[in-house]
Amino acid sequence: MKVVLTREAGRNDELRGWLPAGAEVDEVELTTTSYVDASTVEHDLLARAAYGSYAALVVTSARSEPYVPLALAALARGAGIYSVGAATTRALARAGAVVEHEAHAGALELDPFITRGPVLMLGARGMREALPAALAARGFDVDRVTCYETRRVALDDAAAGVVAAADVIVIGAPSAWSVARALVRPATWVVVPGASTAEVVRRDHERVLEAWGSSLSSALASLDY
Secondary structure, three states: OEEEEOOOOOOOHHHHHOOOOOOEEEEOOOEEEEEOOHHHHHHHHHOOOOOOOEEEEEEOOHHHHHHHHHHHOOEEEEEEEEEEOHHHHHHHHHOOOOOOEEEOOOHHHHHHHOOOOOEEEEEEOOOOOHHHHHHHHOOOOEEEEEEEEEEEOOOOHHHHHHHHOOOEEEOOOHHHHHHHOOOOOOOOEEEEOOHHHHHHHOOOOOOEEEOOHHHHHHHHHOOOO
C-alpha cells in the first residue's frame, strides 16, 4: 500500500503512527503556511469593540497556537472555549485553556454548543463561512481574526508522480485537495478528517474515506485497491 501524506514538513508524524504496518509512506507538501506577525494580531484584537467581553472563543486550527494567549486576554471571565480537531485542543491545553467542546467533523459542529456571544474566531484568512453564518443567524456577533494564510504549493514532476502513484492519499483540508485533485487517480482512496473536507472531495472523486486517529489503521486495512 502506497500512502502519501500531504501536510507540511514536520506535521505528519502523528499521521504516520496511525498507518498500518508495512505501508509504504511518502510525504508531498501540498500547502504552505504564512503567519501573521503577533503584534499585528494583537493590534487587531485590541481594536475590536468587544475586546474583553467575548463570551466564546473558537479556534479552528492548531496553527493558531502562537496567538492563543492573545485571544485569551480578549475574553470575558467564564468564556467558553471551543476547538476544531484534537490537535487544536492539545494546542489550547498547552496555552492553559480548557476546551468546552471539540468538533471532529468541522467548525459547524460547534454551533449548537455555543450559547453566548459575542464570539471570537481565531484562524486562517478566508476561514469558512458556515459557522459564522449559523451563529449570526442566531443573533450572535462574530469577530474573525486572521492568524495565518495557507497557500498552494506548485509541485514539480517528481512530486506530482508520487501523488499520481498513491493507493491512499491523506487530504487534511480543501486547500490541499485543490492542489492534488488533477493528479489523483480514480482508484486512489482519499482519506479526510471529517465531513466538511469530504464534501469538497466528493465533488470530484468517488473513493473517499472519513477516518482519523487510531481507527485509521484498521479502516485502511479493510479497503480494496
